[in-house]
Amino acid sequence: MTTAGGDPTDGCNNLALRKAARYLGATYDKALAPSGLRATQFSILQKLSAHGEMTIGGLADAIAMDRTTMASNLKPLARQGLVTVEQSASDRRARTVTLTPDGLSRMKAALPLWQDVQARFEERFGPGEAARLRACLVGVLDTGFDPWAE
Template sequence: MTPTPANLDPACNNLALRKAARYLGATYDKALAPVGLRATQFSILQKLSTHGETTITSLADMIAMDRTTMATNLKPLAREGLITVEPSAADRRARIVTITPEGLVRMKAALPLWQAVQDRFEESFGADAAAQLRTSLKAVLDTGFEPWAE
């Protein structure tokens, strides 16, 4: 059967994923607002807190984001003094991102807010279903597409 605009919604993986991502993303954004972070910013700070300094490209890969979008997302964090972005001593073309002490404090302040949403989602959706969802979504990243390849 050839798809028509009227029958795409139930079968469109992209739309289903984006709807759920917007819904859940807005929920995390709302929860993190009291500490002045959005969910993406929290994820960036969390990755930097566990991985230490890294290049913009590596950080983008960790979060499954293209490098240009990552660089854009880093600007407000740098303006607020939560991260630094400096040229690499080893390769002047690369930029190294590091969480600052202020960034670590902000990320730690956000952690209980994040945990509360995480717990609420797992309670509502089911812990096993949430774990399976994360497994399935991780598998999406291994489907062979190269969305940011040049």
């Protein structure tokens, strides 16, 4: 689809979303850098803190990520002792992820950094606009695509 400006990428939903995601992701990564965590790692630790032990698949679903990528993201966290990844006691095919005390401590130490960048974004973008953006992005996840289906 070509837009009035003539650049076919101007109307590309994927490109617009990825540009914004890279921009905002780099902003959060920079803000969280003093904690030694990247934004994705912080999100994983936050999810585990809120939900307790989760399977890799459940954690991947909660963050909208494929299982293979989630497993790759967990490796450095496990090496640092922030999470454990073990075979599930109830399903030998599944692996469960648990937040360690060190992981909880690191997440809590990073929380003020996250809260600060979150507040700065909301101030600059507008709290109402930020809430609408999050609602729209949740809507994107409900469009019915199944990108990680095997």
